[in-house]
Amino acid sequence: MESPATTTTIPEAVFVEIIVRLPLRSIARFKSVSKRWKALIESSYLRRVFVSLHKQSSSSSWSLMFGTDYPYPIAEAIGLHGCKTWDLPRSLGSYITPFQPHPDPRARVYYISSSNGLIWIDVFVHRTDVETFPYKTFVGNPVLQQWVEIPPPPQECKHTALVTRLDEDGVVSSFKVVRTCDPDESVAPNEWRVYVYSSETGLWSFKRLMSSVPVQYTCYYPPVNVDGVIYRWERIVDNSEPGSLLAYDFFGPEDGDDCCQVIPLPLPYNEDVRRCLTASGGDVVYIEVLDGILKVWTLNKNKNGSGGSSSEWWHLSGEEINLVSAVGYDLDCFPMALNPFNADIVYVWSCQDSCLVxxxxxxxxxxxxxxxxxxxxxxxxxxxxxxYLSSGYIEDNHNITSVLMLSQFVLPQWMDPVPRLPN
Incomplete structure (x- = not known):
């Protein structure tokens, strides 16, 4: 039975104008008031009014996360919460655990990847609970506690990334879970073998992706993913060059070729450089610090094909920055990321001060x-x-030949439902 408040004759337009001024965390709770409220709140009409009203908002809740190879299963380097869109009282990582669909205290939850507000986690359980895989995989929104369990792949694979597709209104319409197969000495060194799970079919498919450079079957650093494209770093064996990015669009045409773009990283290269790969405002960004000078490059979106020099792929964003002049002393640091919404804000880790700058x-x-x-x-x-988390991560990854890649977990500007298979 509906409450008296829901049976009043308040015009729908007035009701919408009132509710869209509330944060999404409050609006989500109102869906349980009645069927009428639930239907209206989940309508595209209310979503469009809300997004239009908040389109000037410069950010949403976000966190920069470490990968699962780090000892802490859920580890945030930097986070923003309490913004007007969601009004969350805590950082995003705190909503992942305890994991409600699998509350067994023996279970261990590991954050893997994120894309457009959805995250992929692996929940490790006791081997007596399962025969082949000691974990269960879920994709969902931890703030709204909406989860979809993903069946295990046909064979054991390394985790790679979660990618999503947006519809014309910017709502996540489908997602794919990408896992890299274990190494096989019989395959070509330039072949990247993956299993891909699609939310549209509920099935895993096998893909052989070809590259013009050798592919290393390591997944230590989480790749950057933007608009359905995964960008993973491939190092050069002798570390004499900066390496390359392998890029592949997992939502590209079905009849397209299975060749990865090979994107050279900016030159010249120096063995003492410290660098990271990140994304901001839909752009892929490369940051380096060398001899106290900070430089930021943005990937050219209009570059087609896999050939060309690094200068054709990247352009410098703004001026070079002398960190000694900017900070006031010789700053020994590693670049970490840009703000996901504001490409003018950079984060670096100070080694001598053991803190964020x-x-x-x-x-x-x-x-x-x-x-x-x-x-x-x-x-x-x-x-x-x-x-304390960032300090341990940097110390464990101080190899200066590497490219640091933190995973971005950014909530969307609306309560996008998790895509599910039709009933």
Missing amino acids: SGNLKTQEFIVHQGSESRWSSGEGCYCAKS
């Missing part, structure tokens, strides 16, 4: 976040830098 690339103003400054507020919300 944030900077504005336009104004060249940098802030060292030490001690109590690991939490700070802005007009967007509340930032949190988990220094």
Whole structure:
């Protein structure tokens, strides 16, 4: 039976104008009031009004996450919460555990990848619970506690990435889980073998992707994924060059070729460079620090084909920054990422101070976040830098020949439902 409030004669347009001014966390709870409220809140009409009203909002809740090879299963380097769109009281990682669909205290939940507000987690259970795979895979939204269990692949594979497709309104219409097969000495060194699960079919498919450079079957760093394209780094065996990115569009035409784009990283290369690959505002971004100079490159979107020099693929974003002048002392640091929404904000890790340093690339103003400054507020919300996690991660990954790649978990501007197979 509906409550008296839902049987009033409030015009629907007035009701919508009221509710869209609330944060998404509150709107989600109102769906349980009545069938009428649930239908209206889930309608495309209310979503479009909400998105239009909040289109000037510069951000949503987000976190930069470590991969599962790090000892902590759920590890955030930097997070933003409390923004107006969602008004979350805690960082995103805290919503992943405890994992409600599998509350067994013996289970261990590992964050794997994220795309457009959905995340992929593996829940490890006791081997007595399953015969072949000691884990269960889920894709979902931890804030809304909506989850879809993914069946195991035909054979044991390494985790790679989650990719999504958006419809014309920017809502996630489908997703794919990509796993890299275990190494096989009999296959060509330039072949990347993957299993791909599609939410549209509920099935796994096998793909052989070819590359013009040798493929290493390692998944230590989470690849960057933008608009359904996975960008994974391939190192050069002798470390004499910066390596390349392998890019493949997993939502490309079905009849297209299965060849990866090979994207050279910016040159010249120096063995002492420290670098990371990240994304901001839909762009793939490469950041390096060498001899106290910070440079930021953005991948050219209009470059076609897999040939060409690095200068054809990348362009410098803004001026080079002398960190000694900007910070005030010789800063020994590793670049970590850009702000997912604001490409002017960069985050680096100070080795000598064991803390996060944030900077504005336009104004060249940098802030060292030490001690109590690991939490700070802005007009967007509340930032949190988990220094003890970042310190351990950087120490374990101090090999300067590597490319650091943190995974971005960014909530969407609306409560997109998790795509499911038709009943």
